[in-house]
Amino acid sequence: MAARPPRPVRPRASQRGPERIRLIVWNTQEAETKARVLNEAGYDVDAPPLSAGTLRAMRASPPAAVVIDLGRLPSQGRDVGVHIRHSASTCAIPIVFVGGEGEKLDRIRALLPDAVYATWPGIAAAIRSAIDMPPSDPVRTSSGFAAYAGKPLPERLGIRAGAIVELAGAPDAFERTLGTLPDRVQLRRRPVARPDLILWFPRNLRDLESRVGAMAKRTPRGGLWIVWPKTTSTRATDLTQTAVRRTGLAAGLVDYRIVRIDETWAGLRFARRASRD
Numbered sequence: 001m002a003a004r005p006p007r008p009v010r011p012r013a014s015q016r017g018p019e020r021i022r023l024i025v026w027n028t029q030e031a032e033t034k035a036r037v038l039n040e041a042g043y044d045v046d047a048p049p050l051s052a053g054t055l056r057a058m059r060a061s062p063p064a065a066v067v068i069d070l071g072r073l074p075s076q077g078r079d080v081g082v083h084i085r086h087s088a089s090t091c092a093i094p095i096v097f098v099g100g101e102g103e104k105l106d107r108i109r110a111l112l113p114d115a116v117y118a119t120w121p122g123i124a125a126a127i128r129s130a131i132d133m134p135p136s137d138p139v140r141t142s143s144g145f146a147a148y149a150g151k152p153l154p155e156r157l158g159i160r161a162g163a164i165v166e167l168a169g170a171p172d173a174f175e176r177t178l179g180t181l182p183d184r185v186q187l188r189r190r191p192v193a194r195p196d197l198i199l200w201f202p203r204n205l206r207d208l209e210s211r212v213g214a215m216a217k218r219t220p221r222g223g224l225w226i227v228w229p230k231t232t233s234t235r236a237t238d239l240t241q242t243a244v245r246r247t248g249l250a251a252g253l254v255d256y257r258i259v260r261i262d263e264t265w266a267g268l269r270f271a272r273r274a275s276r277d
Helices: 028-040 054-060 074-086 102-111 120-132 153-157 174-178 205-217 241-250
Strands: 020-024 044-046 065-069 095-098 116-118 164-168 186-188 197-200 224-229 253-260 265-272
Touching: 020 028, 020 054, 028 044, 028 065, 028 120, 054 074, 065 074, 065 120, 074 095, 074 102, 074 253, 095 120, 116 120, 153 174, 205 224, 205 241, 224 241, 241 253, 241 265
Parallel strands: 020 044, 020 065, 065 095, 095 116, 164 186, 164 197, 197 224
Antiparallel strands: 224 265, 253 265
């Protein structure tokens, strides 16, 4: 078998100025602190909160590497890595995952084996290695849903034991679609004071736009799923993934996960955008 050609080694920062790093950390204050760490290591750090425009910005102007913190929300960090590898225009960007532990970290390693895995004390050397030796044949995830293949629907939706889940506007018999639930889960079709998770099925674009502000204010820590009929389903609708994401962002939310529920429904999971105060 013919030997592979050597990977190109990029010039170091001292040869052409600081290299730009996209840092993704889920807490605003932590992002600022960790950005300073990377600045002191000689990198030009871009660390705004994650938004629908994040991948678009990467496609327009790829950073030298993307550094994703797994300390707080490893599943969300995994999702970002999946989306980066899924797009042809971003799949070759070196990814450095920082922190994380246990089975969740093991699953991310199995899904994205060509990323670099590091701890914060060793982050400078890890970034240098990732930039100097980018993946020669990047792993391309089959779709944004790849991380959830084979998992039960409640797990994909983030429904945990003991959770109170509000089903706002859900179709008849949606409880059967969910299948077997974790222990002590309560499903409620009427608004409850303190749900752990909300699945909202707006009827159409007008319904989405008129009610998203109120739903955003009620978004619990577990998140708000906005669910719409897929274009391949037989349900007539003017809702699309683009419209759902755009409307959610305009209401002060940020999406961080997408799930194919069944042959009819897909959903985006939103959280409230972190305050800078």
